[in-house]
Amino acid sequence: MLVAHAAWHGGALCLWAERTGPPDDGGDGAHPFATRTFRGTSYEPLVAGAPRVTLTLTLPTLDGLPLPSPELGPRPHAGDPGLAAWRVPALVLDPFAATALLHAAEDAGDVVPGSDLRYLCLLAAEAGRLAARGRVLPALVREDGDLAARWRPVLDDAARLRDLVRAMPGACRAADGGRPAADVLREALDGLTDTAVRGVVPHPLLPARRGREPDRVPLAERWIAALTGPYPAVAREPGDDPADLIAELDAWATATRRPSGPLGVCFRLAEPGAENTDAWRVEFALRSANDPSLYVPASLVWAGEAPTLAGADDALLTGLARALRLFPDLAPALDTPTPTELPLTTAGAFRFLRQTAPVLQAASFAVLLPTWAGRTRLGLKLTARADPEPGAATSSGFGLQDMVDVRWDLALGDATIDEDELAELARLKAPLVRLRGRWVELDEEQLEAALDFLRRPRTTRMPVAAALRAAVHAGDPSLPLHAVDADGPFGDLLSGTADHRLTPLPTPPDVEAELRPYQRRGLAWLAFMDRLGLGALLADDMGLGKTISVLSLLSRERTDGAVPPTLAVLPMSLVGNWQREAARFTPKLRVYVHHGGGRRRGDGLAEAVRDVDLVLTTYGTAARDAEALAGVAWRRVVCDEAQALKNSGTRQARAVRGIPARTRLALTGTPVENHLTELWSIMEFANPGLLGPRAAFRERFAVPIEKDGDEQAARALRRITQPFVLRRLKTDPAIISDLPEKQEMKVYCNLTAEQASLYQATLEDMLLQIAEADAKQRRGLVLATMAKLKQVCNHPAQLLKDGSRLPGRSGKLERLEEICAEVLAQGEKALVFTQYAEFGSMLRPYLAARLERPVLWLHGGTSRQARDDLVRHFQEDDEPAIFLLSLKAAGTGLTLTAANHVVHVDRWWNPAVEDQATDRAFRIGQTRDVQVRKFVCAGTLEERVDEMIERKKSLAEAIVGTGEDWLADLSVAELRDVLRLSPDAVSG
Numbered sequence: 001m002l003v004a005h006a007a008w009h010g011g012a013l014c015l016w017a018e019r020t021g022p023p024d025d026g027g028d029g030a031h032p033f034a035t036r037t038f039r040g041t042s043y044e045p046l047v048a049g050a051p052r053v054t055l056t057l058t059l060p061t062l063d064g065l066p067l068p069s070p071e072l073g074p075r076p077h078a079g080d081p082g083l084a085a086w087r088v089p090a091l092v093l094d095p096f097a098a099t100a101l102l103h104a105a106e107d108a109g110d111v112v113p114g115s116d117l118r119y120l121c122l123l124a125a126e127a128g129r130l131a132a133r134g135r136v137l138p139a140l141v142r143e144d145g146d147l148a149a150r151w152r153p154v155l156d157d158a159a160r161l162r163d164l165v166r167a168m169p170g171a172c173r174a175a176d177g178g179r180p181a182a183d184v185l186r187e188a189l190d191g192l193t194d195t196a197v198r199g200v201v202p203h204p205l206l207p208a209r210r211g212r213e214p215d216r217v218p219l220a221e222r223w224i225a226a227l228t229g230p231y232p233a234v235a236r237e238p239g240d241d242p243a244d245l246i247a248e249l250d251a252w253a254t255a256t257r258r259p260s261g262p263l264g265v266c267f268r269l270a271e272p273g274a275e276n277t278d279a280w281r282v283e284f285a286l287r288s289a290n291d292p293s294l295y296v297p298a299s300l301v302w303a304g305e306a307p308t309l310a311g312a313d314d315a316l317l318t319g320l321a322r323a324l325r326l327f328p329d330l331a332p333a334l335d336t337p338t339p340t341e342l343p344l345t346t347a348g349a350f351r352f353l354r355q356t357a358p359v360l361q362a363a364s365f366a367v368l369l370p371t372w373a374g375r376t377r378l379g380l381k382l383t384a385r386a387d388p389e390p391g392a393a394t395s396s397g398f399g400l401q402d403m404v405d406v407r408w409d410l411a412l413g414d415a416t417i418d419e420d421e422l423a424e425l426a427r428l429k430a431p432l433v434r435l436r437g438r439w440v441e442l443d444e445e446q447l448e449a450a451l452d453f454l455r456r457p458r459t460t461r462m463p464v465a466a467a468l469r470a471a472v473h474a475g476d477p478s479l480p481l482h483a484v485d486a487d488g489p490f491g492d493l494l495s496g497t498a499d500h501r502l503t504p505l506p507t508p509p510d511v512e513a514e515l516r517p518y519q520r521r522g523l524a525w526l527a528f529m530d531r532l533g534l535g536a537l538l539a540d541d542m543g544l545g546k547t548i549s550v551l552s553l554l555s556r557e558r559t560d561g562a563v564p565p566t567l568a569v570l571p572m573s574l575v576g577n578w579q580r581e582a583a584r585f586t587p588k589l590r591v592y593v594h595h596g597g598g599r600r601r602g603d604g605l606a607e608a609v610r611d612v613d614l615v616l617t618t619y620g621t622a623a624r625d626a627e628a629l630a631g632v633a634w635r636r637v638v639c640d641e642a643q644a645l646k647n648s649g650t651r652q653a654r655a656v657r658g659i660p661a662r663t664r665l666a667l668t669g670t671p672v673e674n675h676l677t678e679l680w681s682i683m684e685f686a687n688p689g690l691l692g693p694r695a696a697f698r699e700r701f702a703v704p705i706e707k708d709g710d711e712q713a714a715r716a717l718r719r720i721t722q723p724f725v726l727r728r729l730k731t732d733p734a735i736i737s738d739l740p741e742k743q744e745m746k747v748y749c750n751l752t753a754e755q756a757s758l759y760q761a762t763l764e765d766m767l768l769q770i771a772e773a774d775a776k777q778r779r780g781l782v783l784a785t786m787a788k789l790k791q792v793c794n795h796p797a798q799l800l801k802d803g804s805r806l807p808g809r810s811g812k813l814e815r816l817e818e819i820c821a822e823v824l825a826q827g828e829k830a831l832v833f834t835q836y837a838e839f840g841s842m843l844r845p846y847l848a849a850r851l852e853r854p855v856l857w858l859h860g861g862t863s864r865q866a867r868d869d870l871v872r873h874f875q876e877d878d879e880p881a882i883f884l885l886s887l888k889a890a891g892t893g894l895t896l897t898a899a900n901h902v903v904h905v906d907r908w909w910n911p912a913v914e915d916q917a918t919d920r921a922f923r924i925g926q927t928r929d930v931q932v933r934k935f936v937c938a939g940t941l942e943e944r945v946d947e948m949i950e951r952k953k954s955l956a957e958a959i960v961g962t963g964e965d966w967l968a969d970l971s972v973a974e975l976r977d978v979l980r981l982s983p984d985a986v987s988g
Contacts, residue, residue: 002018005017019035042621042624047097050092052090057088105117161185264288265366278346286316372438383408386491410450564633565632592609617629683724794812794906813846815935830881837859837861904933
C-alpha cells in the first residue's frame with residue numbers, strides 16, 4: 001500500500017510516498033518507509049520524467065522511528081512523540097504537471113493520498129474556481145533578477161482565506177522548517193492559479209502583427225505575450241525600465257480589491273421614460289455588505305437622510321473614486337461635490353451593459369441592471385409539424401426517415417417578429433431599441449446575421465433525423481435558437497418523452513432475465529439513439545438497472561451479426577460488478593478486462609479485443625493507455641458513473657473524450673451534483689460540441705442559471721439536452737410498481753453533557769470572529785464551524801483527535817449500538833454510512849467488540865480486490881451482518897441488497913449523495929422493505945439544517961429532473977437560530 005505525500009516547496013510540488021512492508025536501512029536520517037517509486041500505479045504516467053531530489057522533512061517521531069500516517073491505520077504506541085528531521089526521496093513536479101496530478105490524485109484507487117496531498121488537491125480546485133470566476137489579475141513580477149508574467153489570485157474573502165490556512169495539515173509545512181502556513185498557502189495558490197488561468201486563456205492574447213516587425217517590441221506587448229503558454233519569462237531588451245508598468249499594474253490591482261468597510265458603492269442602470277428614449281442614466285447608491293436589502297440612493301446620502309450609516313458620504317466618494325479607474329466615463333459625474341448619477345446616451349448605456357458592468361462586478365462593486373439585460377435578444381424560432389399522411393410511422397412508433405415540415409422565423413424570446421419590424425430595427429441603427437414595449441439589445445453583428453437570415457429559404461421538408469440535428473445545432477452566437485414548437489412524435493423526441501412513443505423492445509433472447517416494461521422502453525430508446533448516431537445520457541435513478549440495460553443492448557446487437565466491441569470505462573470499484581452482471585445476465589457476451597499490470601498494450605490490445613463484445617477498463621487505465629485504446633475501432637464507448645468526467649480538464653476526462661467511437665453513452669444517476677459545467681463535461685463526452693465551448697456554455701447557461709436564476713436560459717438548456725437524456729425515477733409508480741417500500745425515518749439523538757460543552761465552546765469561538773466579518777467572510781466561517789459541530793455531534797473524540805475512549809460520551813454512538821443489536825437479533829443486515837473515514841476507523845473495532853460480531857469496513861484506501869471480497873462476503877454469507885462504509889468511497893456503484901437496513905450516522909449537506917448511498921440496498925434485486933434511519937442530534941444545527949434541506953429545490957431538477965442543492969447563505973438572524981444549542985439537546 002502506498003500513501004502519497006506532497007509539499008509545495010521552491011515553487012514546485014515535491015511528491016513522495018510512504019509504503020508498508022519492512023523498513024529500509026538507508027543510513028542515519030533516512031526515512032525507512034519512504035519511496036518515490038510509483039511504478040505500476042495510476043500515478044506513474046503523471047510523474048514520468050520528473051526530476052529527483054532528496055527533501056529533509058520535520059516529522060512526528062517516536063522511539064527513533066517516524067510515526068506512520070493515519071491513512072495506514074492506527075498503530076498502538078505509548079509515549080508522546082516529538083519532531084525529528086528525516087530525509088525522503090521525492091519527485092519535483094512543475095506547476096503544470098502538479099496540476100494534472102492534483103486533479104487526478106483523489107480518483108486513483110491504487111494510491112491513497114495523504115492529508116498533505118489532499119490539501120493541495122483542495123488548493124488546485126480552489127485555483128480552478130478562482131480562474132473560472134475571473135477572480136484573477138495579471139501581474140509583472142521580478143523573479144531571481146528576471147521579469148515574469150504571472151496570473152495572481154484575487155483573495156478578497158478573508159474568511160475563506162483564514163479557513164484555508166487553518167485547514168492546512170502540519171505535514172504541508174514539513175519541508176519548510178515551520179514556515180507560516182499563510183506563506184505556504186500563498187505560494188502554492190499563486191503557482192496553481194497561474195497554471196489554471198494559462199490552461200484556459202487563449203494563446204496568443206494579441207493578434208498577429210501586420211507588416212514588418214518593429215526593431216523593438218514594447219515591454220507591455222512582451223508581457224502580454226508571456227501571459228499565455230507554459231513559459232512566463234518576459235524577454236528582456238536593452239533600455240527596459242519595468243518600474244512604471246509594475247507600478248501601474250499594482251495600482252490597477254489595488255482598485256479592484258474589495259473595500260474593507262461594511263458599505264459599498266452600487267451602480268443602477270435606469271431606463272429612459274417613454275418621452276425621451278435616449279435619456280439613460282446610471283444612479284449611484286450605497287448598499288450594505290452585511291444586508292444587501294439596505295439600499296440608500298446617493299441623493300439621500302447628500303441630503304443627510306442616512307443617519308444609520310456612519311460615514312456614508314465618505315464611503316460613497318471613496319468608492320466612486322476607486323471605480324473611476326475601472327469606469328473612466330464616470331469622470332464628469334465627479335466634477336460635482338455631491339454626485340448622484342451619470343447621464344448616458346443609448347450607446348453609452350449599451351457600452352455600460354456589455355463592457356463596464358462586468359468589470360465593476362468583478363471588482364466587487366454592486367451593479368443593478370434591468371431584468372431584460374442579457375436576456376431579451378434577437379434569435380430564431382423553429383416550428384416543426386409532423387407528416388399528416390397516414391401510415392408514415394414505422395413499427396417502432398416513428399422512424400428516423402419520417403418527414404416533418406420545418407419553418408424558421410426570427411424571434412424575440414419565444415415570439416416571432418416579421419420583416420417590417422426587423423427593417424425598423426435596422427433603420428434605427430441603435431444598439432438598444434424598444435420593440436413591443438421591451439428593450440432589445442441589438443449589435444451590428446446580430447443585425448447583419450438577421451438580415452442575412454431573411455435572404456435564405458425559411459421553410460423546408462426534411463426527415464426527423466435531419467430536423468433533430470437542425471433543432472439542436474441551429475443558430476450561432478449572433479442569432480441563437482430561442483424556441484422550438486414541434487408536435488407529434490418529433491415533438492416528443494425534442495421534449496424528452498420519446499421513450500413513451502417508441503414501442504418497447506422485447507427482452508433479447510440471450511438475456512437471462514425478464515426486463516421490466518420501463519427497461520424495455522429504455523432499450524428501445526438506446527437502440528433508437530444508436531441508429532440515429534447520437535450520443536446519449538442514461539440518467540436513470542440509482543438501482544433501476546442501467547448496467548443490465550447496456551448489456552441487453554449489446555446482446556441484442558450480437559444476435560444481429562458481428563459488431564465491433566464496446567468499451568466500458570468504469571471506476572475501479574465497478575469492474576467486478578460489471579463482470580458479475582455480464583456473467584449472470586448475458587453469459588454469451590464475450591468480456592475482456594483491460595486492467596492491471598499484465599494487460600495487453602499496443603498491437604497486443606487490438607489482438608486481444610478482436611473477438612470480444614465488451615471490454616472493461618478503468619478511468620485510470622484509460623488515461624494511461626489512451627493512445628492504445630484510441631487505436632481500436634470501437635462500436636461505442638460507455639462511461640459508467642460518468643460524473644467522473646465532471647472536471648473536463650483532468651487527464652482522464654481528456655483521454656476518454658479522445659477515444660473515437662461510432663456512438664457514446666454516459667451512465668450516471670446524478671448528471672449534476674454541484675455545478676452545471678459538470679453537465680457540460682458529460683454531454684461533451686456523449687455528443688462533442690453539442691453545448692458549444694465550455695466558456696460559451698458558462699456565459700450562456702451556467703452563470704445566468706446558477707447566479708441569476710434565469711428561467712429562459714434554463715428552458716433553453718433543457719430544450720437542447722432533452723433529446724439526449726433519458727431520466728426515470730425509482731419513486732415514480734409508472735416506472736416500477738414491484739420494488740419494495742423504502743421507509744425513511746429520522747432518529748433523534750441527544751448530546752451528552754461533554755458534547756454540549758464542546759458544542760457551545762465551538763459556537764462561541766465562531767461568534768467572536770463573526771462580529772468583524774462581512775457577508776462573504778461569514779459564509780466561509782459558518783461552513784467551517786458547521787464541520788466542527790458535526791464532528792462534536794458524532795463524538796468528542798473525533799473533534800479532539802486524542803485517541804480517548806468511546807463509551808458513554810456520545811448519544812449517537814449509544815443509539816447506533818442499540819440499532820445494530822436489534823438488526824442482529826432479527827437475523828438481518830445493515831449498512832452504516834459515515835462521511836468521515838477517521839470516525840469509521842474508530843467505530844469498527846468498537847462495534848465489533850460491543851456486538852461480539854465481525855464488522856466490515858470499506859473506505860477510500862480499500863483495494864479493488866479487497867472491495868470485491870468484502871461485497872461478496874456480505875452478499876453471500878450469513879456473517880458479517882454489519883457493513884460500515886465511508887460515504888465517499890462506497891456511495892455509488894455497489895450492490896448490497898443483502899441489507900435491508902441503512903443507517904446514516906452523520907448527515908451530508910448534499911441529499912443526492914445521501915440518496916445514492918441508500919440505493920446500495922434499495923435497488924433492483926431487493927426483496928424486502930428497506931428501513932432507512934438518518935441520525936439527527938436534536939436541538940442542534942443538524943436538526944435545523946435537516947429542516948432547511950427538506951425545503952430546498954435542486955439545481956439539477958430544473959435541468960434534468962433531480963439532483964441536490966447546497967446549503968444557502970444564511971442571514972445573521974438565521975445563523976443564530978440554526979447554530980444555537982437548545983436546552984433540550986442534552987440527555988438526562
